[in-house]
Protein backbone atom coordinates (compact mmCIF):
# COMPACT_ATOMS: atom_id res chain seq x y z
CA UNK A 1 0.00 0.00 0.00
CA UNK A 2 1.27 3.48 -0.84
CA UNK A 3 0.71 6.59 1.21
CA UNK A 4 -1.23 8.24 -1.61
CA UNK A 5 -4.43 9.57 -0.05
CA UNK A 6 -7.35 7.18 -0.36
CA UNK A 7 -9.97 9.89 -0.65
CA UNK A 8 -9.52 13.65 -1.04
CA UNK A 9 -12.22 16.29 -0.94
CA UNK A 10 -11.10 19.61 -2.32
CA UNK A 11 -13.20 22.76 -2.00
CA UNK A 12 -16.33 20.66 -1.61
CA UNK A 13 -19.57 22.62 -1.59
CA UNK A 14 -22.94 20.87 -1.34
CA UNK A 15 -26.42 22.40 -1.36
CA UNK A 16 -29.77 20.72 -1.10
CA UNK A 17 -31.93 23.18 -3.00
CA UNK A 18 -31.34 26.68 -1.70
CA UNK A 19 -29.33 26.03 1.48
CA UNK A 20 -25.57 25.42 1.45
CA UNK A 21 -24.85 22.45 3.74
CA UNK A 22 -21.12 22.10 3.09
CA UNK A 23 -19.08 25.14 2.15
CA UNK A 24 -15.59 24.79 0.69
CA UNK A 25 -14.67 21.67 2.66
CA UNK A 26 -11.28 20.10 2.06
CA UNK A 27 -10.29 16.86 3.83
CA UNK A 28 -7.84 14.07 3.13
CA UNK A 29 -8.17 10.44 4.18
CA UNK A 30 -4.87 8.61 4.17
CA UNK A 31 -4.25 4.87 4.59
CA UNK A 32 -4.45 3.89 8.26
CA UNK A 33 -6.29 7.00 9.41
CA UNK A 34 -8.81 6.87 12.24
CA UNK A 35 -10.80 10.08 11.89
CA UNK A 36 -13.77 11.41 13.85
CA UNK A 37 -15.99 14.06 12.30
CA UNK A 38 -17.71 16.07 15.02
CA UNK A 39 -20.16 18.94 14.95
CA UNK A 40 -23.66 19.83 16.08
CA UNK A 41 -26.83 18.39 14.57
CA UNK A 42 -27.29 19.57 11.02
CA UNK A 43 -23.63 20.63 10.65
CA UNK A 44 -23.21 18.39 7.58
CA UNK A 45 -21.46 15.31 9.00
CA UNK A 46 -23.64 12.73 7.20
CA UNK A 47 -23.61 14.84 4.06
CA UNK A 48 -19.81 14.88 4.11
CA UNK A 49 -19.70 11.08 4.48
CA UNK A 50 -22.12 10.72 1.56
CA UNK A 51 -20.07 13.09 -0.60
CA UNK A 52 -16.85 11.22 0.23
CA UNK A 53 -18.61 7.96 -0.70
CA UNK A 54 -19.67 9.45 -4.02
CA UNK A 55 -23.35 9.11 -3.14
CA UNK A 56 -24.12 12.73 -3.92
CA UNK A 57 -22.98 15.20 -6.50
CA UNK A 58 -21.21 18.28 -5.09
CA UNK A 59 -22.38 21.69 -6.19
CA UNK A 60 -18.73 22.58 -6.65
CA UNK A 61 -15.35 21.18 -5.69
CA UNK A 62 -14.12 17.65 -6.19
CA UNK A 63 -13.89 14.29 -4.44
CA UNK A 64 -11.08 12.08 -5.65
CA UNK A 65 -10.95 8.41 -4.67
CA UNK A 66 -8.02 6.11 -5.33
CA UNK A 67 -9.33 3.54 -7.85
CA UNK A 68 -8.67 0.58 -5.52
CA UNK A 69 -10.63 2.06 -2.62
CA UNK A 70 -13.62 0.05 -1.48
CA UNK A 71 -15.56 1.71 1.33
CA UNK A 72 -17.88 -0.23 3.64
CA UNK A 73 -20.63 1.97 5.07
CA UNK A 74 -22.00 1.25 8.53
CA UNK A 75 -25.27 3.20 8.58
CA UNK A 76 -26.93 4.86 11.56
CA UNK A 77 -28.79 2.12 13.41
CA UNK A 78 -31.91 4.31 13.45
CA UNK A 79 -32.05 4.00 9.66
CA UNK A 80 -32.16 0.18 9.66
CA UNK A 81 -35.38 -1.84 9.47
CA UNK A 82 -34.74 -4.33 12.27
CA UNK A 83 -37.86 -6.31 11.38
CA UNK A 84 -36.43 -7.29 8.00
CA UNK A 85 -36.54 -11.11 8.18
CA UNK A 86 -32.85 -12.08 8.19
CA UNK A 87 -30.49 -13.74 10.59
CA UNK A 88 -27.15 -12.26 11.56
CA UNK A 89 -25.28 -14.56 9.12
CA UNK A 90 -27.65 -13.78 6.26
CA UNK A 91 -27.37 -10.06 6.93
CA UNK A 92 -23.57 -10.27 6.78
CA UNK A 93 -23.62 -12.62 3.74
CA UNK A 94 -25.78 -10.19 1.77
CA UNK A 95 -22.89 -7.71 1.77
CA UNK A 96 -21.34 -9.49 -1.23
CA UNK A 97 -22.84 -9.20 -4.67
CA UNK A 98 -24.06 -12.57 -5.95
CA UNK A 99 -24.51 -13.84 -9.47
CA UNK A 100 -27.34 -16.06 -10.68
CA UNK A 101 -25.06 -19.09 -10.50
CA UNK A 102 -24.47 -18.86 -6.75
CA UNK A 103 -27.23 -16.73 -5.26
CA UNK A 104 -26.74 -18.51 -1.94
CA UNK A 105 -23.96 -18.22 0.64
CA UNK A 106 -21.30 -20.80 -0.23
CA UNK A 107 -19.71 -23.20 2.24
CA UNK A 108 -16.44 -21.26 2.06
CA UNK A 109 -18.29 -18.02 2.77
CA UNK A 110 -20.02 -19.63 5.74
CA UNK A 111 -16.55 -20.22 7.21
CA UNK A 112 -15.57 -16.62 6.48
CA UNK A 113 -18.73 -15.32 8.13
CA UNK A 114 -18.04 -17.45 11.22
CA UNK A 115 -14.52 -15.99 11.37
CA UNK A 116 -15.86 -12.42 11.07
CA UNK A 117 -18.41 -13.15 13.81
CA UNK A 118 -15.63 -14.42 16.08
CA UNK A 119 -13.46 -11.42 15.32
CA UNK A 120 -16.23 -9.00 16.21
CA UNK A 121 -17.29 -10.74 19.40
CA UNK A 122 -20.49 -12.16 17.91
CA UNK A 123 -19.57 -15.85 18.25
CA UNK A 124 -22.62 -18.13 18.26
CA UNK A 125 -25.08 -15.43 17.17
CA UNK A 126 -25.13 -16.25 13.45
CA UNK A 127 -28.58 -17.86 13.47
CA UNK A 128 -30.22 -15.19 15.61
CA UNK A 129 -32.66 -12.73 14.03
CA UNK A 130 -31.03 -9.29 13.77
CA UNK A 131 -33.91 -7.83 15.81
CA UNK A 132 -33.05 -10.01 18.80
CA UNK A 133 -29.68 -8.45 19.60
CA UNK A 134 -28.52 -5.69 21.91
CA UNK A 135 -27.76 -2.26 20.43
CA UNK A 136 -24.01 -2.90 20.68
CA UNK A 137 -24.36 -6.30 18.97
CA UNK A 138 -26.45 -4.76 16.19
CA UNK A 139 -23.76 -2.16 15.62
CA UNK A 140 -21.18 -4.96 15.44
CA UNK A 141 -23.25 -6.90 12.89
CA UNK A 142 -23.12 -3.95 10.52
CA UNK A 143 -19.40 -3.51 11.11
CA UNK A 144 -19.04 -7.26 10.40
CA UNK A 145 -21.03 -6.80 7.21
CA UNK A 146 -18.67 -4.05 6.04
CA UNK A 147 -15.63 -6.19 6.90
CA UNK A 148 -17.10 -9.22 5.07
CA UNK A 149 -17.76 -7.06 2.01
CA UNK A 150 -13.99 -6.83 1.63
CA UNK A 151 -13.79 -3.11 2.41
CA UNK A 152 -10.57 -1.86 3.94
CA UNK A 153 -12.05 1.58 4.53
CA UNK A 154 -14.97 1.80 6.96
CA UNK A 155 -17.33 4.77 7.22
CA UNK A 156 -19.52 4.77 10.32
CA UNK A 157 -22.35 7.25 10.75
CA UNK A 158 -22.80 7.84 14.49
CA UNK A 159 -21.70 4.33 15.55
CA UNK A 160 -22.39 4.91 19.23
CA UNK A 161 -25.70 6.68 18.99
CA UNK A 162 -28.18 5.23 21.49
CA UNK A 163 -25.59 3.02 23.22
CA UNK A 164 -24.80 3.09 26.93
CA UNK A 165 -21.40 4.22 28.15
CA UNK A 166 -19.91 0.71 28.51
CA UNK A 167 -21.08 -0.36 25.08
CA UNK A 168 -19.76 2.89 23.59
CA UNK A 169 -16.34 2.07 24.98
CA UNK A 170 -16.55 -1.46 23.56
CA UNK A 171 -17.32 -0.08 20.12
CA UNK A 172 -14.44 2.41 20.46
CA UNK A 173 -12.02 -0.42 21.39
CA UNK A 174 -13.27 -2.54 18.51
CA UNK A 175 -12.70 0.30 16.06
CA UNK A 176 -9.21 0.86 17.44
CA UNK A 177 -8.43 -2.86 17.04
CA UNK A 178 -9.69 -2.84 13.46
CA UNK A 179 -7.62 0.27 12.79
CA UNK A 180 -4.55 -1.45 14.26
CA UNK A 181 -5.31 -4.38 11.90
CA UNK A 182 -5.05 -2.04 8.91
CA UNK A 183 -8.56 -0.69 8.44
CA UNK A 184 -8.89 3.00 7.65
CA UNK A 185 -11.84 4.36 9.62
CA UNK A 186 -13.88 7.54 9.34
CA UNK A 187 -16.79 8.07 11.70
CA UNK A 188 -19.20 10.83 12.55
CA UNK A 189 -20.17 11.34 16.15
CA UNK A 190 -21.95 13.60 18.60
CA UNK A 191 -20.02 12.00 21.40
CA UNK A 192 -17.06 14.25 22.06
CA UNK A 193 -15.98 12.90 25.44
CA UNK A 194 -16.85 9.23 24.91
CA UNK A 195 -15.38 8.83 21.45
CA UNK A 196 -13.89 11.84 19.70
CA UNK A 197 -11.34 12.87 22.35
CA UNK A 198 -9.87 9.33 22.10
CA UNK A 199 -9.29 9.46 18.35
CA UNK A 200 -5.98 10.47 16.77
CA UNK A 201 -7.58 12.82 14.21
CA UNK A 202 -10.64 15.01 14.70
CA UNK A 203 -12.40 17.14 12.10
CA UNK A 204 -14.63 19.84 13.61
CA UNK A 205 -17.33 20.61 11.10
CA UNK A 206 -20.00 23.24 10.98
CA UNK A 207 -20.79 23.68 7.31
CA UNK A 208 -17.07 24.32 6.81
CA UNK A 209 -14.07 22.76 8.53
CA UNK A 210 -13.41 24.78 11.69
CA UNK A 211 -10.42 22.72 12.75
CA UNK A 212 -8.76 19.44 11.81
CA UNK A 213 -5.88 17.56 13.35
CA UNK A 214 -4.87 15.80 16.55
CA UNK A 215 -6.86 16.41 19.76
CA UNK A 216 -4.19 18.80 21.11
CA UNK A 217 -4.59 21.18 18.20
CA UNK A 218 -8.34 20.82 17.69
CA UNK A 219 -9.82 20.51 21.15
CA UNK A 220 -9.38 24.14 22.07
CA UNK A 221 -12.09 26.44 23.46
CA UNK A 222 -11.88 28.61 20.35
CA UNK A 223 -12.34 25.81 17.81
CA UNK A 224 -15.06 24.15 19.89
CA UNK A 225 -17.00 27.37 20.39
CA UNK A 226 -16.85 28.14 16.68
CA UNK A 227 -18.01 24.59 15.93
CA UNK A 228 -20.83 24.33 18.46
CA UNK A 229 -21.77 27.98 18.83
CA UNK A 230 -21.49 28.00 22.62
CA UNK A 231 -18.57 28.50 25.03
CA UNK A 232 -16.56 25.38 25.93
CA UNK A 233 -13.75 24.55 28.28
CA UNK A 234 -11.33 21.67 27.93
CA UNK A 235 -10.35 20.17 31.29
CA UNK A 236 -7.82 17.49 32.22
CA UNK A 237 -9.30 14.81 34.43
CA UNK A 238 -7.37 11.69 35.44
CA UNK A 239 -5.04 12.18 32.46
CA UNK A 240 -8.00 12.46 30.09
CA UNK A 241 -9.48 15.42 28.30
CA UNK A 242 -13.03 16.35 29.16
CA UNK A 243 -14.94 18.93 27.14
CA UNK A 244 -17.40 20.94 29.19
CA UNK A 245 -19.99 23.35 27.90
CA UNK A 246 -19.76 26.59 29.90
CA UNK A 247 -22.77 28.46 28.49
CA UNK A 248 -25.98 29.13 30.44
CA UNK A 249 -27.16 25.52 30.09
CA UNK A 250 -23.74 24.10 30.83
CA UNK A 251 -23.18 20.35 30.63
CA UNK A 252 -20.47 17.80 30.13
CA UNK A 253 -20.69 16.60 26.53
CA UNK A 254 -21.92 14.42 24.72
CA UNK A 255 -24.87 16.54 23.89
CA UNK A 256 -27.19 17.49 21.12
CA UNK A 257 -26.67 21.14 20.21
CA UNK A 258 -29.40 23.69 20.77
CA UNK A 259 -30.43 23.01 17.17
CA UNK A 260 -30.47 19.26 17.87
CA UNK A 261 -33.33 16.88 17.33
Ligand SMILES: Nc1ncnc2c1ncn2[C@@H]1O[C@H](COP(=O)(O)OP(=O)(O)OP(=O)(O)O)[C@@H](O)[C@H]1O
Nearest residue numbers: 016021039040041042043044045046047048190261
Ligand atom coordinates in the same frame (compact mmCIF):
# COMPACT_ATOMS: atom_id res chain seq x y z
N1 LIG B 1 -31.73 14.93 1.33
C1 LIG B 1 -31.79 16.13 1.89
N2 LIG B 1 -32.56 17.12 1.36
C2 LIG B 1 -32.61 18.36 1.92
N3 LIG B 1 -31.91 18.70 3.00
C3 LIG B 1 -31.12 17.77 3.58
C4 LIG B 1 -31.03 16.44 3.05
N4 LIG B 1 -30.17 15.73 3.82
C5 LIG B 1 -29.76 16.59 4.80
N5 LIG B 1 -30.33 17.79 4.65
C6 LIG B 1 -30.09 18.99 5.48
O1 LIG B 1 -28.71 19.25 5.44
C7 LIG B 1 -28.23 19.69 6.71
C8 LIG B 1 -27.08 18.79 7.14
O2 LIG B 1 -27.61 17.48 7.38
P1 LIG B 1 -26.66 16.28 7.82
O3 LIG B 1 -27.55 15.10 7.99
O4 LIG B 1 -25.53 16.18 6.88
O5 LIG B 1 -26.14 16.83 9.23
P2 LIG B 1 -25.50 16.00 10.43
O6 LIG B 1 -24.40 16.85 10.96
O7 LIG B 1 -25.14 14.63 9.99
O8 LIG B 1 -26.72 15.96 11.44
P3 LIG B 1 -27.03 14.90 12.60
O9 LIG B 1 -25.89 14.98 13.55
O10 LIG B 1 -28.30 15.41 13.19
O11 LIG B 1 -27.18 13.55 11.95
C9 LIG B 1 -29.43 19.68 7.65
O12 LIG B 1 -29.94 20.99 7.72
C10 LIG B 1 -30.40 18.74 6.95
O13 LIG B 1 -31.74 19.10 7.25
